[in-house]
Amino acid sequence: MTMTKEQADIQQAFTERMDEEELLNCMRCGFCLPACPTYIETGFQEKHSPRGRIALMKAVADGLIAPDDDVEASLDLCLGCRACEPVCPAGVNYGHLLEEARDIFKQHRKQSFPVKQVRKTVFEGLFPHQKRIRAATGLLGFYQRSGLQKAARKIGFMKLFPDHLAGMESVLPKVPTMKKMKQRPAYLPADHEKTAKAAFFSGCLMDTMFLETNDATLKLLQMAGCEIVIPTAQGCCGALHGHSGEKEKAKEMAKKNIEAFEQTNADYIITNAGGCGAFLIRYDHLLKDELDWAERAKNFTRRLKDITQILLELNFHQRIPLQLPTQILTYQDSCHLRNVMHTYTAPRTLLQAIEGATYQEMRDADRCCGSAGIYNIVEPSMSMQILDHKMANAIATEATTIVTANPGCLLQMKLGIEREGLSSKIRAVHIVDVLLEAASKGGKKDTLL
Structure with a gap:
């Protein structure tokens, strides 16, 4: 078998870096097949199943096949x-x-100058720096508030973009003002007798574009009796880097967050975004080979909980009256929240505790909606195919409110509603926003600070 130098380098890296024991753990039993969206959506193609991909990784590591474009695809x-x-x-x-296989490909593939510049801008110039994310989000806010958005839509400018991108533009949340994004609290007291001390992971996009959801999260924690600290030195979780072949940069960001939260002496570290939480809880694996950081990473992950899990453990739904106008709620799982953080009972229990609302379980609620970080941008065809099936299941519940627990999932479900022409009948909302709405209806509405 003849390989190019680039392919030979990739193959060598697979041999050196891929976990041989983990590759051999796969017994090819096929239990993963019915759970894999791409295996199903591609008409049951083995190479697009988990066991098929593991077989490709093993074959590359063993030098049996070349790491060509088909393997990377x-x-x-x-x-x-x-x-x-x-x-x-x-x-x-x-x-x-x-993630290891993707990192190897990205580190050894020759990339065009434009691709290199885009990756450098996004992975080095933007996401590691919260002030820059805030500034970029501020530009989006200016676009929304200045009249440019209305003008762009009126003249048909968005028609120049692919349908899925134009659709995403239409479902973006209203961005808060720059002043509000800058005025973030570092400490909040409990509303009543203290039950726990919680350190809040505010995230990057969550604390800008989805700032209202972060505020709702903080308020719920206060109502549950949590004293809250929000470390100012924290930053992006690094998930985008880890999933996109930027492992070393992800490690840098993980270390920054571990250091920031070590100073809090909090009982728990709370996150409200499934994608972030799933990467944060893997810091111990990410840094397992670094002696100075392995134990510190374990201490970090031991304290990490999703907002719904801590609310359930503190009996929030039993202590705080929850009520909404008559409606049907259904829940779309965040894949990473369910499959990595193993949180799936808590959100359902909380939703089912809301008086006036009826909870209806969605068929295949645990199957991916097609968002998957930036997947709906880089793989739009497959993403929309998956979304269409998800919307069919959501519509079958007759729900008027689709609840989820991750910003990417939230935007994807909003896009699905828009594509189905159901914006006047169905809403998509983050679970903490629903819970605060229910708590405000059921009791006295309080301010954040």
């Missing part, structure tokens, strides 16, 4: 939803293998 088409992991009888950590 198979890896790139994977959503990374990790629905295969809970159903795997051997407990294969597929997500770890996928």
Whole structure:
């Protein structure tokens, strides 16, 4: 078998870096097949299944096949939803293998100058710097408030973009003012007798574009009796880097966050975004080979909880009256929240505790919606195909409110509603916003600070 130098370098890296024991753990039993969205959507193509991709990784590592474009395409088409992991009888950590393989390809592939510049701008120039994310979000806010958005839509400017991108523009949340984005609290007292001390992971986009959801999260924690600290030195979780072949940069960001939260002496570290939480809880794996950081990373992940889990443990739904006008609620799982953080009972229990609302379970609620970080941008065809099936299941519940627990999922479900022409009948909302709405209806509405 003849390989180019680039392919030989990739193959050598696979041999050196891929976890041989983990690759061999896959027994090819096929339990993962019914759980894999891309396997189903591609008409049951084995190369687009978890066991098929693992077989490709093993074959590359063993030098049996060349790491060509087809192998990379198979890896790139994977959503990374990790629905295969809970159903795997051997407990294969597929997500770890996928990220390592993608990192190897990205580190050794020659990229065009424009691609290099875009990656450098996004991964080095933007996301590691919260002030720059705030400034970029501020530009979006100016676009929305200045009249440019209305003008762009009126003259048909958005028609120049692919349908899925034009659709995403239409469902973006209203961005808060720059003044409000800058005035973020570093400490909040409990509303009543203290039950716990919580350190809040505010995130990057969550604390700008989705700032109202962060505020709702903080208010719920206060109502639950939590004293809250919000470390000012924290930054982006690094998930986008880790999933996109920028592993070393992800490690840098992980270390920054670990240092920031070590100073809080909090009982818990709370997150409200499934995608962020799933990467944060893997800091111990990300830094396992670094002696100075391995134990510190473990201490970080031990304290990490999703907002719904801590609310359930503090009996929020039993202590705070929850009420909404008559409506049907359904819940769309965040893949990473369910499959990596193993949080799926808590959000359902909280929603079912809301008086006046009826909870209706969605068929295949645990199957990916097609958002998967930036997947709906880089793999739009597959993403929209998956979304269409998700919307069919959502509509079948007759729900008027679709609840989820991750910003990417939220935008994807909003896009699905828009594509179905149901914006006047169905809304998509983050679970903390629903819970605060229910708590405000059921009791006295308080301010954040």
